[in-house]
Amino acid sequence: xxxxxxxSALLVIGIGGAVALPGIFIxxxxxxxxxxxxxxxxVIVIDVFMAILAFVFALLVHMNLIEIWHAYLYALIAGSxxxxxxxVRHALVANSVPPKxxxxxxxxxxxxIPGTRMIGPFIxxxxxxxxxxxxxxxxxxxxxxxxxxxxLPMSIEYAGTKTEEQTFNLRRMFPDVFDGFKYLWxxxxxxxxxxxxxxxxxxxxQPVLFLLPLYTASVLNRGADFGGYLLAVNGAxxxxxVLFLSAFGFPSKRGLLCIIAALISASFTLxxxxxxxxxxxxxVLAAFGATxxxxxxxxxxxxxxxxxxxxxxxxxxxxxxxxxxVVIFGIGVGLMTDFTSLRxxxxxxxxxxxLIAGLFLVLFPVVRNQE
Numbered sequence: 001x002x003x004x005x006x007x008s009a010l011l012v013i014g015i016g017g018a019v020a021l022p023g024i025f026i027x028x029x030x031x032x033x034x035x036x037x038x039x040x041x042x043v044i045v046i047d048v049f050m051a052i053l054a055f056v057f058a059l060l061v062h063m064n065l066i067e068i069w070h071a072y073l074y075a076l077i078a079g080s081x082x083x084x085x086x087x088v089r090h091a092l093v094a095n096s097v098p099p100k101x102x103x104x105x106x107x108x109x110x111x112x113i114p115g116t117r118m119i120g121p122f123i124x125x126x127x128x129x130x131x132x133x134x135x136x137x138x139x140x141x142x143x144x145x146x147x148x149x150x151x152l153p154m155s156i157e158y159a160g161t162k163t164e165e166q167t168f169n170l171r172r173m174f175p176d177v178f179d180g181f182k183y184l185w186x187x188x189x190x191x192x193x194x195x196x197x198x199x200x201x202x203x204x205x206q207p208v209l210f211l212l213p214l215y216t217a218s219v220l221n222r223g224a225d226f227g228g229y230l231l232a233v234n235g236a237x238x239x240x241x242v243l244f245l246s247a248f249g250f251p252s253k254r255g256l257l258c259i260i261a262a263l264i265s266a267s268f269t270l271x272x273x274x275x276x277x278x279x280x281x282x283x284v285l286a287a288f289g290a291t292x293x294x295x296x297x298x299x300x301x302x303x304x305x306x307x308x309x310x311x312x313x314x315x316x317x318x319x320x321x322x323x324x325x326v327v328i329f330g331i332g333v334g335l336m337t338d339f340t341s342l343r344x345x346x347x348x349x350x351x352x353x354x355l356i357a358g359l360f361l362v363l364f365p366v367v368r369n370q371e
Contacts, residue, residue: 019079023324027317030084032176034313036168039088039095040156044148046085051144053077058137083324087316094304094312095159103301107246110297111239160309180314188306188315190255190370194299195318197360197367200262201292202323204353205269207333208288209234214342220278233282237289245297254298255370261295263357270350273343302370 033042057074060066090106097105185192212227220226251257268288275281299319307315337345360367 019075019082020324021327022076022080023083023320024327025324026080027083027087027320027324028177028180028314029173030320031087031180031314031317032173033084033168034088034091034317035180035310036162036176039092039159039313040151040154043085043088043092044151046081047144047148047151050078050081051141051148054137054141054144058134058141061132061137062134083317083320087313087320090300090304090316091309091312092154092156094309095156096154098158099305102304103250104246106301106304107242107250107297110293110300111242111246162310177314180311181318183308183311184315184318187308190366191303191306191315193360193364193367194255194258194302194370195322197258197262197357197364198295198299198319198322199325200353200357201265201295202319203326203329204349204356205265205288205292206323206326207330207349208269208272208346210330211333211337211342211346214337215272215281215346218342219276220281222278230281230285234285234289237286238293240286241290241293242297245294250298250301252371253369254302255367258295258298258302259357259361259364259368261291261298263354263361265291265295266350266353266357268350269353270347273345273347273350 053074057066057070060070090109093106093109094102184195209231212230216222216226216230265288268284268291272281272284272288275284300316303315303319304312333345333349336348
């Protein structure tokens with residue numbers, strides 16, 4: 001933040017973009033690794049690597065050797081690991097429970113995402129303010145190690161048995177990537193269009209969260225750190241939605257639920273652009289988090305239940321490719337914000353998202369009727 005209280009939107013979006021960018025390039029390759037290697041062992045290896053990386057970063061902080069490019073490098077590496085690990089973790093849910101329990105199991109597994117978004121900023125702020133960044137990254141390293149240890153006894157008895165052709169072969173890496181896209185388009189047409197629809201929450205609306213520090217400072221006239229409270233409320237809305245879906249299940253028309261969730265999320269984005277009253281901002285961001293989570297949880301369940309196990313991670317990784325496009329869109333968002341205003345930018349995002357979701361509602365029955 002500059003001395004006059006303004007921020008460059010491009011700089012604010014930068015770190016979020018650095019985390020998302022690897023999904024475009026690493027995601028498809030990670031999908032092949034997840035479908036060809038032992039998924040449980042792959043996640044363990046990544047978590048151990050991330051623990052080492054976090055501890056190295058903590059040491060750099062402790063020795064006062066940190067520069068801003070270190071933060072971007074750390075975000076890029078972390079984003080690369082997440083682009084591989086997250087689809088594999090989702091596939092492990094389907095591999096560890098009976099097929100009839102996949103829906104509830106997947107919804108329950110998603111609890112960690114809005115949950116950490118809700119309490120993460122608060123706990124991270126307490127750790128940094130009380131103990132410093134060194135202990136923040138040291139604790140992060142131990143959490144990665146704890147996750148790896150937790151996975152050691154995990155049973156994946158419902159994983160499909162790999163044939164010799166389905167084992168990892170470096171020479172088949174890129175043909176396997178293209179085979180995954182071919183399978184998605186030819187065998188899972190509804191999922192193909194659903195992935196396109198995911199551009200609404202994952203590309204067009206997602207920069208709202210990146211822009212919260214600017215929104216709180218320039219629209220709500222509060223300190224930029226107030227954005228942490230708004231982010232926590234956003235996570236609380238997502239957590240409520242996951243608990244609701246876990247308790248009451250999904251409707252029969254899950255594809256229609258995805259379209260409606262995307263449309264409502266877009267509408268709340270537009271509403272946020274006109275919101276200057278703090279209580280209403282809290283409500284809008286909580287509802288925004290709930291609809292975003294409803295979309296992502298429902299699409300995840302559809303993907304897990306419709307996809308053959310031998311293609312499961314590759315299909316999930318395509319979502320990471322789409323989500324990574326938020327970097328390109330985010331650059332446009334940042335430029336528009338710097339040259340116009342934040343409220344105009346968020347309003348434009350909402351209008352574009354409403355248009356796309358509305359077109360899917362009217363023109364894509366293959367998605368609307370998917371059960």
